[in-house]
Amino acid sequence: MKILIQGGRVLDPANGIDQVQDVLINDGLIEAVGTHLKAEGAQIYDAAGQIVAPGFVDIHVHLRDPGYEYKEDIASGTRAAARGGFTSVACMPNSNPINDNKSVTCYIRKRAAEAGFANVFPVGSITKGLKGDCLSEMGDLKDAGCIGFSDDGHPVSSPELMRRALEYAKTFDVPIITHAEELELVGNGVMNEGDVSTQLGLQGIPWVAEDSATARDIMLAEFTGGRLHVAHVSTAGSVELIRQAKARGVRVTAEAAPHHFTLTDEAVRGYDTNAKMNPPLRLQSDVEAVIAGLADGALDAIATDHAPHHIDEKNVEFAIALNGIVGLETSLPLTLRLVEQGRLSLMRAVELLSAGPCKALGIPRGTLSPGQVADLVIFDPTIEWTVTEERLVSKSKNTPFMGWTMKGAALRTYLAGNLVLPA
């Protein structure tokens, strides 16, 4: 079947295209991008005034399936992805059972294919059971479909084991995704350590807990020659460490989450548990540094760390509330805020949501090159909408952006040429 998307502003950062053009999809693949394309019998979509881009790719989500389906499942999570303009997500291994063996990987891929809303690229665990003791079978897991390895949420504290993980992953040319956090420095911390934590009487997590771990893992990547991807960078210091490492040729990439370039620890005042996540919301100076890193290439991707939690897990005392917020449906408008503020070009914003993350984790998506799988998004950066529980399709509603007026929304997403939004 042929689909012709006519007259949209096509943004394809990987090919340097920013032009009003047509996109022709044939049989699930991009057939051509150009002006005045003609196609007999094609379904026509008039995208005039809208933006046509590679489907967005979120390389850091928690789909909670298997095991925690009351928070989210693969179908609801990928539906939220499609709603947000994402055609691919990489899901973290902290399900139950943990994705440290190929049967879990296969289950995830099977459920994703059945749901059909988005591609799911599983991330396997670095260590068996996320216990930090012995390595997972990375080769087997890669064969089953894992694209990288992470003990997200459970930092690998042993430097020796991290060294070996980077070396072993090299065998299979897969990246190690680090959740960079020195747990001994985190202690019982529940928010950023600073003026606000002192005023609220909450235990703080100092920036050095993140920076010291980032520095260690960069050094280990440099030493081993392995591929390192730094997840959810939240501090100015870590951005700078990554920038310097890239300058001297270390194989390191990194991502930042929309909440870390939008909010500061001031959002915790009032003990709002939807402002509790790990790493925590930091200071304005960190927000500025993360934005600068996204603009200048120190950071490669925007990734949401979509972390659904049931209301019962958030509607409790701050200290015992679980970490994390949902992000798939608010990522695009929060990224577009940076464009509106003149901090990012629209091209760079789209790159950070597509080609950038794909390159970081080696995902074969993120461009509109002819011959590519036709995953694409059509969005309107001017549409205003309000974040409400009813509008979010994720099973969980834990977001500090509830009630915010957002600007920009995906109108259509195509997954291998199939229209998944509107479904």
Next chain:
Amino acid sequence: MDFTQKHILGIDHLSVAEIDLILNTAANFKEINNRDIKKVPTLRGKTIINLFFEASTRTRTSFEIAGKRLSADTINISASASSVVKGETLEDTAMNLEAMHPDIIVMRHSASGAPHYLAKRLPRSSIINAGDGTHEHPSQALLDMMTIREHKGRLDGLKVAIVGDITHSRVVRSNLIGLTRMGADVRVAGPGTMIPPGIERLGATVCRSLNEALEGADVVMMLRIQLERQGKSLLPTLREYSRFFGLNPSNLALAKPDALVMHPGPMNRGVEISTSVADGPQSVILDQVENGVAVRMALLYLVGGANNDESTIQSSQSKGVTA
């Protein structure tokens, strides 16, 4: 003036005028505690629940006595005896209590912000924070301010030294906010591991040593050091703590000759404070406890009954209350 606060969650929510009103009300109530018949009908028919999720002797007893002397029905619930052990959430526990129509819930909880959380969810009851985690302990700060004002006649312009584990103290936060708001000059001192970042933003001057903090002080407030902190990363030994941050007659001499010595209790004699100082002529530690009852009577009265039964209150007060 009318007292319009529904809850007492922290000193941070109180204006100078409101703090003045509470202290004046407490001063008037104090006399009741010295009567032969220590009871007035002010809060007759009101129900007060003391909901304590953390161990407390002084504060809980003080609130209970305060409620009883105002003729309220007071019920004590401690965490060990409650449904918390059965896994019930804080919200459910509170909503169940709320369904029994109490007027005031006095609560202590180990989680900072727990009373603030409940205040947003309970439709009817007033909540008085009797200490939340390492955040605030407003009634303690108010009784401290009352005690200082009683002895010094004012708070404005006084130099107050607070010494000890500043990081983990809710007493410090409430006192710092309150005393600063009332015009006092507050300095803090303690080991580097116990001074939280940004404490200056709450109005404190951080001193490098105990002596520096004591120099010319009008009030010296010593904090309880938690014995279990010894031997971990925050504190090598109590012996060393006592040597560098313990108050004794010789370093107390650096403060003004009429400086008050205070301690929120319970004291570790010989650690943060020597016995001769704790029991000495400058100590007002037991005055603090005495004033605690009066301050808590004032809080219960202002939150629970001041505005809805003026005539009963007036007739029950020997001096009347300037509400």
